[in-house]
Amino acid sequence: MNAIKEFLVDIWDSVLMIFIAIIVGLVLGVTGAYFSIAITKVSQIRIANPWILFSLPVGAVIICFFYRITKGDDTGGTNRILLSAESGKKVPLRMAPLIFFSTIFSHLVGASVGREGAALQLGGSIGYFLGKVFHVKKDDLGSMVMTGMSAAFSALLGTPLTATVFAMELSSVGVMHYSSFLPCVISATTAAITSKTIGAPALSFGKINIPRYSYGLITKVLIIGVICGFIALLFCYSLEWSKEFFEKHIPNIYIRAFAGGSLLLGMTFVFGPQVYNGAGLNLIVDSINGNSPDLSFLLKILFTVVSITAGYRGGEIVPSFVVGATSGCLLGHLLGIDPGFAAALGIGAVFCGVTNCPISASIFCFELFGFKGAHYFLFVTALSFVYSRSKSLYSSQKVFEK
Numbered sequence: 001m002n003a004i005k006e007f008l009v010d011i012w013d014s015v016l017m018i019f020i021a022i023i024v025g026l027v028l029g030v031t032g033a034y035f036s037i038a039i040t041k042v043s044q045i046r047i048a049n050p051w052i053l054f055s056l057p058v059g060a061v062i063i064c065f066f067y068r069i070t071k072g073d074d075t076g077g078t079n080r081i082l083l084s085a086e087s088g089k090k091v092p093l094r095m096a097p098l099i100f101f102s103t104i105f106s107h108l109v110g111a112s113v114g115r116e117g118a119a120l121q122l123g124g125s126i127g128y129f130l131g132k133v134f135h136v137k138k139d140d141l142g143s144m145v146m147t148g149m150s151a152a153f154s155a156l157l158g159t160p161l162t163a164t165v166f167a168m169e170l171s172s173v174g175v176m177h178y179s180s181f182l183p184c185v186i187s188a189t190t191a192a193i194t195s196k197t198i199g200a201p202a203l204s205f206g207k208i209n210i211p212r213y214s215y216g217l218i219t220k221v222l223i224i225g226v227i228c229g230f231i232a233l234l235f236c237y238s239l240e241w242s243k244e245f246f247e248k249h250i251p252n253i254y255i256r257a258f259a260g261g262s263l264l265l266g267m268t269f270v271f272g273p274q275v276y277n278g279a280g281l282n283l284i285v286d287s288i289n290g291n292s293p294d295l296s297f298l299l300k301i302l303f304t305v306v307s308i309t310a311g312y313r314g315g316e317i318v319p320s321f322v323v324g325a326t327s328g329c330l331l332g333h334l335l336g337i338d339p340g341f342a343a344a345l346g347i348g349a350v351f352c353g354v355t356n357c358p359i360s361a362s363i364f365c366f367e368l369f370g371f372k373g374a375h376y377f378l379f380v381t382a383l384s385f386v387y388s389r390s391k392s393l394y395s396s397q398k399v400f401e402k
Contacts, residue, residue: 013137013140017136017140017182018182018183018186020130020131020136020144020147021147021182021183021184021186021187022186022187022190023130024126024127024130024144024147024148024151024183024187024190024191025151025186025187025188025189025191025194026190026191026194027126027130028122028126028127028148028151028155028187029151029155029190029191029192029193029194029195029198030194030195030198031100031126031152031155032119032122032151032152032154032155032191032200033155033194033195033198033199033200034198034200035100035103035104035115035118035122035155036155036156036195036201037198037199037200038104039103039104039107039115039279040201042104042105042107042108043107043108043278043279045108046108046109046110046274046277046278047274050273050274052108052109052110053109053110053268053273054265055109056109056110056261056264056265056268057257057258057259057264057265058258058261059106059108059109059111059261059312060111060257060258060261060264060310060311060312061257061258063102063257063311063312063313064253064254064257066098066102067098067102067311068253070094070098071094077095077099077117077121078117078120078121079394080095081120081121081124081125081145081149082170082171082394083171084124084128084141084142084145085124085142085146085149085167085170085171085177086142086171091124091125091128091129091145092125093125093126093128093129094125095121095122095124096121096122096125099117099118099121099122099313100122102312102313102314103115103117103118103313103314103315106307106312106313106314107278107279110264110268110274110277110278111277111307111310111312111314112276112278112279112280112300112303112306112307112319113278113279113304113307113308113312113313113314113315113316113318113319114279114315114316114317114318114319114320114321115279115314115315115318116153116156116157116315116317116318117314117315117316117317118152118156118313118314118315119149119153119155119156120152120170120315122148122152123147123148123149123150123151123153123167124145124148124149125148126148127144127145127146127148127149127151127187128141128144128145128148130144130148131144131145142177142180143177143179143180143183144183146167146168146171146177146180146183146184147180147183147186147187149163149166149167149170150163150164150167150184150185150188151187151188151190151191153167153188154187154189154191154192154195155191155194155195155200157202157203158192158195158196158200158201158202158203158204159192159202159364159367159368160185160188160189160191160192161188161363161366161367162360162363162364162367163184163188164181164184164188165357165359165360165363166355166357166360166364167180167184168180168181168184169357169360170355170357170360170394173357173389173392203368204368205281205284205285205325205344205347206288206289207369208340208341208343208344208369208373209338210341210370210372210373210376211337211338217337218379220335220336220337221345221376221379221380222379222380222383223335224328224335224342224345224349224380225345225349225379225381225382225383225384226384226387227327227331228324228327228328228331228345228346228353228380229349229352229353229383229384229385229386229387229388230387230388231323231327231350231353232320232323232349232350232352232353232354232384232388232391233353233387233388233390233391234301235301235304235305235316235320235323235350235354236353236354236388236391236392236393237391238302239304239305239308239309239316239393242305242306242308242309243309246260253311256310256311257310257311259310260307260309260310260311261310263306263310264303264306264307264310267302267303267306271299276296276299276300276303279314279318279319279322280300280319280322281318281321283296283300283322283325283326284321284325284326284343284347286329287325287326287328287340287343287346288325288340288343288344289340290332290333290338290340290343291329292325292326292330292339292343293326295330296326297322297323297324297326297327300319300322300323300326301323303319304316304319316354316393317351317354317355317393320350320353320355320393321347323346323350324343324346324347324348324349324350324351325344325346325347326343326346327346327350328342328343328344328345328347328349329342329346331346341376344365344368344369344373344377345365345377345380347364347365347368348362348364348377348380348384349361349380349381349383349384350384351381352380352381352384352385352388353385353387353388354388354393355393356385356388356389356392358381358382358384358385361377361381362374362377362378362381365377365381
């Protein structure tokens with residue numbers, strides 16, 4: 001009888017988790033869709049009105065003030081979400097509106113940030129909240145956080161397979177949380193369908209040509225994987241060093257924000273207005289077409305590092321796509337292979353390098369560019385992981401190795 005009772009309890013728990021996952025997917029599908037549309041709209045407004053860039057110094061101060069008066073700095077950001085995904089630690093609901101509006105504002109004024117950091121924080125905080133609303137067991141709250149992360153990431157980028165695995169892989173490298181697989185699949189799929197129905201654009205960079213297999217090509221692909229792994233390390237260390245340097249030499253948060261915003265404004269006019277501001281998805285399209293400027297990957301790293309250090313919000317993963325695409329395009333030209341193909345390889349390699357998520361990065365490339373070149377993507381993500389796994393964008397990420 002006890003065995004039957006336990007079986008029925010497990011069935012009920014599974015049904016409840018599926019139901020909640022659908023609700024999470026619907027809520028975050030709607031939220032993510034309008035969030036994505038809002039970012040697209042404000043970016044268009046900034047491009048049409050370049051004078052808005054002059055607000056970069058004041059904009060950074062406004063965001064810092066906004067977070068200070070709402071005690072947003074106490075929420076812990078994405079690192080708090082990853083800790084909660086691992087342990088079920090409480091996530092404050094105020095994190096959702098804070099990151100929602102601050103990310104939109106950051107894109108409006110021209111900060112070089114992404115939107116996936118917002119996705120993880122939006123999804124994690126709302127997933128945790130709905131878990132509490134439906135009285136999910138304490139041991140399952142971490143799964144609810146991952147379920148929300150999957151839904152938001154999927155709604156924003158339109159890549160449900162990547163979103164499913166990424167949420168389970170990100171918090172603990174080397175340990176996959178398979179108990180969260182079903183709710184993550186359901187929430188990610190529901191969110192992607194909901195977001196698409198509303199009209200949010202899915203991520204797309206165009207088609208690439210997959211070269212014919214040869215030993216020479218494999219050698220060049222491996223070189224791209226290794227170099228992009230080191231570029232990912234450069235990105236992560238640059239962010240860490242920049243934060244430490246500015247906090248040490250400019251301890252006042254508002255002066256630091258104004259100084260960082262002013263530096264960002266100066267860089268914008270030196271290196272070309274609107275080129276490196278915002279997410280920079282145009283640079284990815286150019287790279288896939290083989291037309292990226294030679295050192296644009298270094299400039300994108302610099303713009304993103306200064307933006308994040310100044311206090312702007314949004315995330316670093318989408319800028320890492322830009323860094324990967326532009327560096328891959330350059331390497332393609334240098335190595336004598338199709339630069340668009342090399343740009344796609346660079347996206348996967350740098351994405352893997354900054355997150356320590358080789359499986360998610362590989363699947364991301366499959367969803368964007370198809371399975372025809374799957375073995376090439378697996379090569380570069382594996383090599384990038386080997387050479388960059390000592391560092392990550394997220395300090396709370398745990399790495400388990402034998």
